[in-house]
Amino acid sequence: MARWRPLADDLDPRVREFTEQLRRQVDRGGLSVAALAEATGYSRSSWERYLNGRLLPPRYAVVALAEATGADPAHFTTMWEVTERVWSRAEGRHDVTMEALRIAEARAALGEFGPAPGPAPAPSASAPASTSASGSVSASASASAVRRRPVVLFVVGVVAVVLAVVGATVLTGGGGGDDRARPGPSPTARAAELPAGVKCTGQDCTGKDPEGMGCGGGNARTAAAAWVGGAYVEMRYSRVCAAAWARISAGAPGDTVSVTEAGGARRSQHSRIGQDPAAYTSMLAVRTPGAARACATLTTGPHGCATPPPG
Secondary structure, X not given: OOOOOOOOOOOOHHHHHHHHHHHHHHHHOOOOHHHHHHHHOOOHHHHHHHHOOOOOOOHHHHHHHHHHHOOOHHHHHHHHHHHHHHHHHHHHHHHHHHHHXXXXXXXXXXXXXXXXXXXXXXXXXXXXXXXXXXXXXXXHHHHHHHHHHHHHHHHHHHHHHHHHHHHHHHHOOOOOOOHHHOOOOOHHHHHHOOOOXXXXXXXXXXXXXXXXXXXXXXXXEEEEEXXXXXXXXXXXXXXXXXXXXXXXXXXXXXXXXXXXXXXXXXXXXXXXXXXXXXXXXXXXXXXXXXXXXXEEEOOOOOEEEEOOOOO
């Protein structure tokens, strides 16, 4: 019996149910993950991601699992189709959620530096019974002032540093008109702005592995997809990484997949299927998914592309 890791608490219930069904079927078939990989042609690392709910398996991987364990492929294919729609919607919502979080954080930061409350009113001589209440208000105001003092000191410190930097720039002639002489933000500063686990953005991602750099999974969505012969090609896009890559599933050894910039310099990244019938390219920095396309060329001859709408 396989021992499975607990699924993420925030996993969609329908995705959770589908993943648990796959796990139960693997257990019924008496297969280890390594044996499942050998029986289906999909790598062990791929199945670990599929069965831990980190990645939705391709349709053909689900069919291969059913056939390897003696189950009805049609049943699992139907479940996969429902789950795939849920997964795609979740990927689209993730982009909106990330933007909302950034706006909320910005508003919260502005709220920290709002005006301090005025002093508490002095207790009235004609109302001695309210002395205790007034004392509580004064104590609360004092505590609030104490809490705000580090924030005020921090702001003063930041302003002082900014003024010092500006003054040094002016004195050294850094305020000239040559923009090329101005250094961009350091890699450390850029990394500090990225979500946890994401290691690059924009041009820093070009040529790098999307999974290894944290740009895949929940940080990416399928911007376009198409069938090329019997293979399924997708154009994957990560908004947080500002990069795209191509992915091919259900292909054969030697089939190639590429992601190419639309127009301009037409930069591209390529990959070729090996033992695993699925493969993906390195990333290509693009501002929008419509600025690139994913194409596949099969060893049997067919060639086709998945092209997102422009914009």
